[in-house]
Each structure stands twice: as structure tokens, then as C-alpha cells.
Amino acid sequence: MKGKKIIANAYIWLLLIVLYAPILFIVVFSFTEAKSLGNWTGFSLDLYKNLFTGSMQNSSGLISAVKNTLLIALVASAVATLLGTIAAIGIYNLKGRKKQTMTFLNNIPIINPDIITGVSLFLLFVFLGISQGYLTVVLAHITFCTPYVVLNVMPKLQQMNPNIYEAALDLGATPSQALRKVLVPALRPGMISGFIMSFTMSLDDFAVTFFTRGTIGLDTLSTYIYTDARKGGLTPELKPLMSIIFLIILVVLLVINIRQSKNTAKQ
Amino acid sequence: MTKKDVIIDIRHLSKSFDGVKVLNDINLYVRKGEFVTFLGPSGCGKTTMLRLIAGFLAPDEGTIELEGKDISGIPPYKRPLNTVFQRYALFPHLDVYDNIAFGLNLQKVPQDEIEKRVKKVLKLVSMSDYEDRDVESLSGGQQQRVAIARALVNQPRVLLLDEPLAALDLKMRKDMQIELKEMHRKLGITFIYVTHDQEEALTLSDTIVVMNEGKIQQIGTPIDIYNEPVNAFVADFIGESNILKGRMMRDRRVAFIKHEFDCVDEGFGEDVPVDVVVRPEDIYFTTDPAKCQFKATVNSCTFKGVHYEMWVDTDTGYELMIQDYDPYPVGSEVMLYIDPDDIQVMKKERTANNYAAKVTGEGKVEFLDTEFACDTTGFETGDEVTATIRFEKVDLLDHEEDADLTGNVVVILYMGDHYHLTVKTEAGENIWVDTNDIWDKGDFVGIKILPEDIKLSKRAAGNE
Numbered sequence: 001m002k003g004k005k006i007i008a009n010a011y012i013w014l015l016l017i018v019l020y021a022p023i024l025f026i027v028v029f030s031f032t033e034a035k036s037l038g039n040w041t042g043f044s045l046d047l048y049k050n051l052f053t054g055s056m057q058n059s060s061g062l063i064s065a066v067k068n069t070l071l072i073a074l075v076a077s078a079v080a081t082l083l084g085t086i087a088a089i090g091i092y093n094l095k096g097r098k099k100q101t102m103t104f105l106n107n108i109p110i111i112n113p114d115i116i117t118g119v120s121l122f123l124l125f126v127f128l129g130i131s132q133g134y135l136t137v138v139l140a141h142i143t144f145c146t147p148y149v150v151l152n153v154m155p156k157l158q159q160m161n162p163n164i165y166e167a168a169l170d171l172g173a174t175p176s177q178a179l180r181k182v183l184v185p186a187l188r189p190g191m192i193s194g195f196i197m198s199f200t201m202s203l204d205d206f207a208v209t210f211f212t213r214g215t216i217g218l219d220t221l222s223t224y225i226y227t228d229a230r231k232g233g234l235t236p237e238l239k240p241l242m243s244i245i246f247l248i249i250l251v252v253l254l255v256i257n258i259r260q261s262k263n264t265a266k267q
Numbered sequence: 268m269t270k271k272d273v274i275i276d277i278r279h280l281s282k283s284f285d286g287v288k289v290l291n292d293i294n295l296y297v298r299k300g301e302f303v304t305f306l307g308p309s310g311c312g313k314t315t316m317l318r319l320i321a322g323f324l325a326p327d328e329g330t331i332e333l334e335g336k337d338i339s340g341i342p343p344y345k346r347p348l349n350t351v352f353q354r355y356a357l358f359p360h361l362d363v364y365d366n367i368a369f370g371l372n373l374q375k376v377p378q379d380e381i382e383k384r385v386k387k388v389l390k391l392v393s394m395s396d397y398e399d400r401d402v403e404s405l406s407g408g409q410q411q412r413v414a415i416a417r418a419l420v421n422q423p424r425v426l427l428l429d430e431p432l433a434a435l436d437l438k439m440r441k442d443m444q445i446e447l448k449e450m451h452r453k454l455g456i457t458f459i460y461v462t463h464d465q466e467e468a469l470t471l472s473d474t475i476v477v478m479n480e481g482k483i484q485q486i487g488t489p490i491d492i493y494n495e496p497v498n499a500f501v502a503d504f505i506g507e508s509n510i511l512k513g514r515m516m517r518d519r520r521v522a523f524i525k526h527e528f529d530c531v532d533e534g535f536g537e538d539v540p541v542d543v544v545v546r547p548e549d550i551y552f553t554t555d556p557a558k559c560q561f562k563a564t565v566n567s568c569t570f571k572g573v574h575y576e577m578w579v580d581t582d583t584g585y586e587l588m589i590q591d592y593d594p595y596p597v598g599s600e601v602m603l604y605i606d607p608d609d610i611q612v613m614k615k616e617r618t619a620n621n622y623a624a625k626v627t628g629e630g631k632v633e634f635l636d637t638e639f640a641c642d643t644t645g646f647e648t649g650d651e652v653t654a655t656i657r658f659e660k661v662d663l664l665d666h667e668e669d670a671d672l673t674g675n676v677v678v679i680l681y682m683g684d685h686y687h688l689t690v691k692t693e694a695g696e697n698i699w700v701d702t703n704d705i706w707d708k709g710d711f712v713g714i715k716i717l718p719e720d721i722k723l724s725k726r727a728a729g730n731e
Contacts, residue, residue: 163356166323169343170350171370171421178344181369185360 023246030239051237062241065224069203072134072220076141077198081191083142084149084198088190089183091150092157103154109147117144118211125212132214140212141202148201149194156190196256200249221245274299274425274457275320280329282315287695289315291481293329297425297459297474302451304460306468307478308504313461316478317427320459321350333424349418350427354434355410357402363389363413364398370421388420391450408439415450425457432467444470465505469493477501493546498613499687502544503680509550509587511683513543513612521612524683525583526561528605532612542613547576547590549609552601559602563587565595579603585683620661620699623726624654632723636694637672641721652723658687658701660720663712670713674698676706690714 033044054063091102109117121140125132164186168178184191206222213223228235275297282290290312297303305313318324320331322343330337338346349370357366364385371381389395392412402410411431418426431447432440448471451458462468468475469489477484477492477500485497496502499510513523515535521528523543535541553559563579566586575594579587579601595601624634626646632639634654646652664670677697678689688700690712698714706712 161354161356161359163352163354164358166321166343167350167352167356167358167417168369169323170321170348171417172344172373173369174344177373182358185358188360 026239027243027246030243033236047237048240051240059237061219062224062235062237065219065221066241068134068218069220069222072138072141072209073199073202076138076145076202077195079138079142080145080198081149081195084146084194085153085187085191087146088150088153088157088187092154106147106150109144110151114144114205114207118208121208122211132212133216133218136212136214137209137218137220140208141205144205144208145198145201148197149191152194152197153187153190156187160186193256196252200252272298274301274334275459276332276335277316277320278330278332280316280319280331281327282312282319282324283327289481290319293481293483295476295483295486297457300455300457302448302458302460302471302473304462304468304472304475305478306462306465306475306504307484308463311478312481313463313478314429317350317429317459317461320425321348321427322346347424348427349421349423350429351411351414351418351431353430355407355414357410357413357417359403361402362398363394363400363402363405366402366413367417367420369417374421384420385416388416391419391453392416392446407435408443411435411443415447419450419454419456423456425459428458428460430462431460433462433464440467447471469505477504479504495611496544496613498616499542499544499680500678502542502611502613507547507588507590509545509547509683510680511543511545511585513541515539515541515612519607521610524561524581524585524587526581528560528610529607530610530612531607532610535612535614540615540618542615544611544613545587545605545609547588548574549605550587550589551604551606552589552591552593552595553604554602556602558604560604561602563601563603565597565599565601568594568597570594586681587683617699619658620656622654622656622696624652624723626650626652626723630718632721635672635692635696635698639671639716639721640718641723642718643723646723651726653726655722655724656716656720658699659685660716661690661698661700662715662717663688663690663700663702663704663706664715665710665712667713670715672714674712674714676708676710676712679706679708 029040030047031043031045032040033046034041054060087106091099091106094102118140121136121143122132125136130136164182165178168182169175173181204222205220206226209220210223210226213219219227225234225238228238273296275295277293277295280290280293280295281288293312293316305316307313315324319326322338322341326339329339331339333346333348358369361369367385367388368381371384376384385398386395389398392415394409394412394416397405397409397413402413405413411434415431428447432443435443444467447458451471460468460471469492472489474486475489475492476486479500485492485501487495492501492505496505496508502508502510511523513521515521515532515538516527517537518533518535519530521530521532521541521543561581561583563581565577565579567578569576571590574590574592577589577591577595579589581587581603589603622634624632626643626648627633627638628648630640630643632641632643632652632654639654641654667673672692674690674692676688677691680687682701685701685703686706688702688706690698690700692698692714
């Protein structure tokens with residue numbers, strides 16, 4: 001009995017180590033100043049200092065890449081949340097076969113490989129003659145984020161009492177008031193998790209961005225790192241940057257999990 | 268009735284969904300301060316009617332007038348009516364107070380006024396200390412009270428209630444019925460109530476509107492509806508009843524269960540087929556042979572709380588239900604009589620199936636979208652005729668093979684010695700069938716009509 005338990009525990013730890021070793025590796029080596037990866041030259045915060053003071057090579061490129069990434073993620077997930085919520089309400093009100101078909105069509109982009117989405121969007125933009133840049137990247141991100149919002153809002157609609165919209169009209173709310181004062185509050189949790197999901201999907205997207213950013217030199221963090229790594233080794237200051245991003249994602253995930261467990265406890 | 272007493276006037280109202288007529292030429296008025304109930308089985312159109320009045324649906328035809336003004340084109344948020352929904356439909360993100368204040372806030376009523384009115388209405392529904400409670404933490408009954416308060420606080424001209432008690436348990440439902448009645452009395456607001464529960468309708472209403480298949484069957488006080496149902500459907504739907512085939516011999520004399528009885532009905536004509544309703548509590552036992560009108564044998568006796576329910580077989584072979592405070596042992600021979608007052612005679616809606624038909628060839632006729640073989644002697648191909656089939660001549664089969672067409676059993680009436688079924692065909696037409704076989708509501712059946720049982724006649728103008 002006891003032997004079995006030890007093996008089970010060991011297995012879990014082994015799994016966790018394998019999963020997290022790469023990240024741990026980056027985090028640990030972000031605290032040394034060695035230029036080449038894997039050399040430990042003693043503890044130092046120099047890389048963090050360089051990152052924040054900008055005294056690294058091509059720091060302006062990195063800063064604009066971070067800015068682009070956040071801006072694109074923010075705009076794309078905000079628009080996707082709006083579109084996705086409206087789409088979810090539409091699909092919810094369909095009947096039978098039509099509803100099934102629409103739900104199915106919504107799920108396809110989610111399982112579709114990014115590279116295919118990227119290439120096909122690239123071809124579409126070329127075909128339509130849209131010059132590629134900010135606009136096309138944002139449009140592309142909205143495209144692959146919207147289905148996730150639909151997926152998150154749908155369960156909230158199913159839980160909702162179908163009469164509450166009518167109840168609001170009945171009490172004197174115009175359709176737009178009923179939407180703002182009753183429907184949106186009821187769907188808010190789904191919209192928020194849809195937004196967060198879209199935001200993270202947009203943040204770490206590489207393939208779609210790569211194919212739709214055009215040739216104007218637009219870089220997001222992922223394309224910047226890719227180009228940088230190809231140019232002659234990873235800029236050492238990216239190690240602390242990645243560690244920070246990992247930390248932020250960890251915090252966001254924790255917040256979402258705590259919110260969810262609070263919600264289920266309430267019910 | 269004067270014009271100013273009428274608060275809602277509905278004229279020629281019709282509504283279809285996907286080509287199916289849910290409401291068919293409804294005409295109805297509601298008096299100010301009245302408690303009106305729309306009563307009927309599910310799918311009879313009662314909720315559709317309420318939703319048309321509330322404004323959630325637009326009529327296909329007809330008008331709805333509120334205090335003399337046509338409101339058919341006015342959106343729900345501009346109608347001075349409020350609705351209590353079946354599943355409460357409270358706003359889950361607002362507490363009790365804010366739920367009730369929702370309508371007043373939209374009207375921009377001053378906050379101190381809102382507070383006064385919310386407190387008053389909370390007191391009315393006995394929920395005074397619940398202002399700050401989260402609505403999802405309340406029980407079903409409490410949520411329903413909040414929903415009623417939320418509607419009443421806006422002082423609607425008419426309060427619409429869509430099966431408001433259907434989701435509550437029996438005890439709570441009875442309590443709420445009494446409270447609703449009390450609220451109606453106190454407030455003097457017109458209530459329009461929708462339910463499928465006949466007992467609830469009888470308890471609450473000033474006026475009951477019995478509906479079936481999109482049509483009004485009868486409008487009347489609870490007592491009228493119970494004691495004088497106009498047709499077999501109403502008699503069967505409201506309370507327990509013995510519905511029997513009868514024959515009006517002459518004024519004040521009717522025959523059924525192969526006996527003749529005195530009754531109080533007149534004006535049917537002589538020797539006319541009718542339907543007769545006798546309530547089970549209106550058949551009396553007697554030991555006096557002079558009073559006895561017919562004899563029967565008790566074949567079952569069940570205690571029901573207040574009374575015993577007994578099934579008896581009459582000496583002429585009919586089964587009747589009797590309710591009495593005293594039990595009679597199973598197998599015993601009893602003497603029975605019925606007061607003339609307690610016999611309700613109804614005009615027969617139809618005595619046979621009649622369909623508009625067309626002769627399509629020699630020995631062939633088409634009706635109900637189906638071609639039947641029958642004797643067409645005396646008619647030419649292309650003649651428009653009426654095909655008549657007696658109720659007992661329609662065969663029901665439990666399979667589709669060798670059936671002429673198929674349908675579903677929608678209504679079953681027990682007529683004392685046989686069942687009278689309404690079968691709806693795929694095309695939505697009704698076929699009425701007399702049978703001794705036992706079918707269930709909803710059964711899918713094959714319908715077979717033999718050639719010799721189809722009688723053709725010249726189509727009379729306006730006759731279907």
C-alpha cells in the first residue's frame with residue numbers, strides 16, 4: 001500500500017518537473033548576467049536592470065513590440081467580446097438544426113490549426129487588396145478570439161431565465177435598456193471569462209500574426225523574439241521579460257480560479 | 268354592461284405559428300376590476316393570448332383595445348400592464364428591493380417615493396423584512412411574492428399572471444391562491460390569470476374563459492361553467508363527470524343509459540340526439556323503490572378523503588361514477604335516482620364525421636388528402652360531395668400497414684359504455700371515433716375506413 005503511494009507521488013512530481021523545467025530554467029537563468037544561455041556566472045539582477053532602464057541592444061524594438069502586443073490584444077479581445085456576445089445571443093435564439101449547425105460552425109475555428117488560419121487570412125487579405133499591418137493583425141485576432149467568447153457566453157445564456165428580458169420590457173424598459181440593465185449583467189461572468197481567454201490567446205499568438213503583419217516591420221512580442229533568436233542568439237534581457245510574463249499569467253490564472261470557486265460555492 | 272366598464276376588448280384575434288393556427292377568431296371583453304381566468308389544456312392558446320395582451324407577440328389579425336384604445340401596435344414597455352411570469356423571472360443580479368424598484372427607477376420616480384411604494388408593496392405580499400436579500404437565496408414561494416410585488420408596484424391597469432403558482436408545491440399553492448384572491452379584493456385591479464388547473468380557476472375567478480384548440484369553448488362564472496357546461500369538452504375538463512350519449516325525447520324529457528328521465532331543458536326539438544352530463548355527486552342512492560329510477564351493481568369503491576368514489580354498472584350495461592359520503596359494498600345491488608335539475612343536456616356538436624370530398628373516378632373519392640374506395644353510384648367524376656362516416660365505423664389500428672391514413676389520439680372521453688376519441692391526422696384534421704378499445708392520449712394510430720361505410724351526398728351550400 002505504502003509503496004504504491006510513493007510511486008504515485010514520484011510519478012506526479014516527475015510529471016510536474018518535466019512540465020515546468022523549461023520555465024524554471026528561464027527563470028533561474030534570468031538572475032545571472034551570462035550572455036550565452038546555460039552559463040551561470042553568479043547571481044545578478046543586471047538583466048532586469050537592463051530591461052527596465054533600456055540599456056540593452058535594440059530596446060526600442062522590444063518596447064514597441066510589447067506595446068503592440070498589449071494594444072492588439074486589448075482591442076481584439078474587446079471587439080471579440082462584443083461580437084461574440086451578440087453572436088451567442090443570436091445562436092441561442094435559433095431553433096433545432098440551425099442552432100446545431102451554428103454551434104458546430106463556431107467550434108471549427110477553435111480546433112483549426114493556427115497556421116491554416118494564418119495562411120488563409122493572409123490569402124484573403126491579399127485577395128481583397130487590404131494592405132497588411134495593424135488593421136489586418138487586429139482583424140485576424142478578432143477572428144480567432146470571437147468563437148471563444150461565444151463558447152463562454154453560451155452557458156450563461158442557458159442558465160439564464162429566458163423570461164427576464166421580457167420581464168424588463170414589461171416593467172417599462174426599452175429593448176436597449178433591457179439589454180444594458182438585465183441581459184448584460186446576467187451574461188457578465190461569461191463575457192469576462194471570454195475576454196480574458198481572448199486576451200491570452202491574442203497575447204501568445206505567433207502563427208496568425210506572422211502571416212498577417214505584412215512588411216511594414218510590425219512586431220509583436222512573439223514575432224520579435226522569433227526574429228531576434230534567428231538573428232544570432234536570444235537577447236539575454238528576454239529571459240527576465242519572459243519570467244515576468246509567466247508571473248503575470250500565473251496571477252491572472254489564480255484570480256480566475258478563485259473567482260470560479262467562489263461562484264460555484266455561492267450556487 | 269356599459270362601455271366604460273370594459274377595460275379590455277378583444278376582437279377577431281387570430282395568431283398562427285409556422286402555419287398552425289394557435290388562436291382562431293377570439294372575441295372577448297374583460298370588465299374593470301374583474302378576475303378573469305383563461306383555462307385550458309396545454310397548447311390551447313391561453314398563454315399566447317396573454318402574451319398578445321402583454322405585447323410580447325403581435326396579432327396576425329384582430330385588435331386588442333385597452334380602455335377604448337387599440338394597443339396592438341404599442342410595444343410592451345409602453346403598455347400600462349404588468350406580468351407575473353411562471354418561473355418568476357426575477358433579475359438575479361439585483362436584490363429584492365432593486366428588483367421591485369426596477370420599473371419605478373426607469374420612470375425616474377423620486378427615490379423617497381420609490382422607497383415608500385416598495386415598502387408598501389412588500390408589506391402587501393408579506394415580505395417586509397426581505398428588502399436586502401439576494402433573490403436567489405429565497406424559496407420558490409418567496410420569489411413568486413417578490414415577482415408579484417415587482418408587478419404591482421407599478422400600479423398597472425391590468426395585472427397579467429401566467430401560471431404563477433404552477434412551480435409551487437400543493438400546500439404553498441393553496442395558501443397563495445387565498446392571498447391572491449385577497450390582494451385582488453383589496454387592490455381592485457383587473458387580474459387576467461392563465462392556468463391549466465381547473466380547481467385553481469374555480470377557486471379564484473369571477474369569470475372563467477375555457478379554451479381548447481385556439482377557440483373559446485365557454486365563458487361564464489365558475490358556477491355556470493361547472494353546472495352548465497356547454498359541451499362535452501368543458502364538462503370533461505372541469506371537474507369529474509359522467510358524459511353520456513342521449514336523446515331528447517321532447518321538452519323536459521331525455522333518454523340516456525337506456526332509461527328516460529325528467530330534466531329541465533327545453534327547446535332542443537323532439538327525438539334529437541344530445542350529450543348528457545351528470546356530475547358524480549349528483550347521482551343519489553335510495554332505498555325507496557318509488558324514488559328509484561334505475562338499478563346498478565357497485566363494482567368498485569375507493570375512499571378519497573371527503574367522499575367515496577364508486578363505479579357502478581347499471582342494469583342496462585353502462586358504467587357510471589358516483590361520489591357519496593357513505594360507501595356501498597362492492598357487489599351490492601343499489602337503487603339510484605337523479606334530480607331533473609342535475610341533468611345537463613348539451614347540444615351535440617356533431618353526430619357523424621363529415622368531410623368535403625371530391626369524386627376522383629368511378630368508385631374513388633378523395634377527402635382528408637387521401638383517396639378512398641367507395642360506392643360512387645349516382646355521382647360523376649369531379650363532383651364535389653360530402654362524405655359522411657359514422658363514428659363507430661372508423662377503425663383504429665396500432666400499425667400503419669393497411670391503414671388509409673395515420674394520426675394521433677388527442678382527446679379521450681369515456682361515454683359510459685364506449686370511448687369517444689378525437690384523432691388528429693397528420694394534416695391537422697380531426698376524425699371522431701367511437702370505440703370499445705382502450706387507447707392512450709398521444710397514441711399514434713392507423714386509421715382505416717371501409718368502402719361500404721363511406722356515404723356520399725350532394726354538397727349543401729356552406730356545409731362542410
